Amino acid sequence: MKKLIAPLLALPLLAAPALAEPLLWGFQAEQFEYRERDGEDGFAWDFDLFVGRDEGKFVWRSEGEMGLSSGDYEGLDNQLLYQFPISPFFDGVAGVHASTPNGEPDRYNAVLGARGLAPQWFEIDAGLYLSDHPYMQVEVEYEGLLTNRLILVPSLEVTMPLKDDAARNQGAGGATVEVGARLSYDLIDRAVAPYVGFSYEKSFGDTGDMLRAAGEETDEFSLVFGTRLMF
Template identity: 55%
Template sequence: MHRDILIAAALAPVLAWTGPATAEPLIYGLQVEQAERRFDDGSDLYAWDFDALAGTDELKLVWRSEAEYLTESSRFETLENQLRLQMPISTFFDAAVGVRLDTPAGEDRAYGVVGVKGLAPQWFELDADLYVGETSFVRVEAEYEGLITNRIILTPSLELDTPLGDDEALGVGAFAPTLEVGARLSYDLLDRAVSPYIGVHYERRFGETADLARAEGEQRDTLYFVVGTKMLF
């Protein structure tokens, strides 16, 4: 009896030391895909797109933020913030659920979010999300990093935002999408931690969404020259 107690007492520090090693390690980071200024003929704006995450390989909490800030009128054209729980469903894909809140200088909107994120064949980064709210949306994003050299990377990207209903306050018509296409040429300064880039960004509205934009004196499509940087911490 006493021997068992002594053995247990001797092993306790070892068990206490080795126990946490079996727990999932905590990971955290910040990935800034875009922090840029966009220029066209008549105006310019600032834009950002980043993910901040904390958690484990099995479950992450992700704060995703995207925005466009018009310098001429000193207001946000778009401002999206999301809180998402992300978990693996296969070797290359995660599922995500969460909430999204839009708070531009106009109509605020809140959505529930369900989606998938991962690497498609040929190493395309793919996001597909359903936003459920007063007016629901489907958003599909695709991006590919093409190495020209070990430090110079060309990144084409595509985003298709399709509303599933009419919402004149937001300037969208049912099944009349907005398309964004870009190409950014970056140079890795610090092992991909900081990568300044230049490029182009094109936006095009279709159908009733384009008609509503023209009624507000906005263009159906816009081509920007961009200067910015990627960051990874």
């Protein structure tokens, strides 16, 4: 693991930007939402905080979900990434990832990936997570403008374990797929945009079999109410 992480942390030194270029920073929360569902309702978030320059920036990405009654983190993932351009429409990312939910063993990974705009303006975020329990993850979003302020955002996220992780009920090749759609309204330009929508998650293959054997559900449907933030 150390052999993987050390070269990644050295990337900023190899791509040091010109000192004269202005320093940029920003915050973007794609999800900041209440989830209503059967069982315990939850609060979920997915945000990026970045600082750097056009030629390279550091990104802290946090994604997770907390049960509102128990206060337990059902998911808690944090990434520290270095992001750099690799084409006019895509950036490469490299860094480290920590997954530390309550009730499950912690997992730490090196991350290699890419994010950007595919043809027809689909937003793509793809990553390979390398450790003793490797997996791949791909997220796809599309912003459909119904009016200048009313926007429909369908989304798809696929997580594919590459090796069995019995402690987390993850089976190699058993994908977990999450689909959703959120209808938002821009109150203040793109800075504040409340939304409503839904999220549906289902696990397949060996992952689904492991969850059933552990007495857990293999799918979950949620109504969501939240706000997209950007500044």
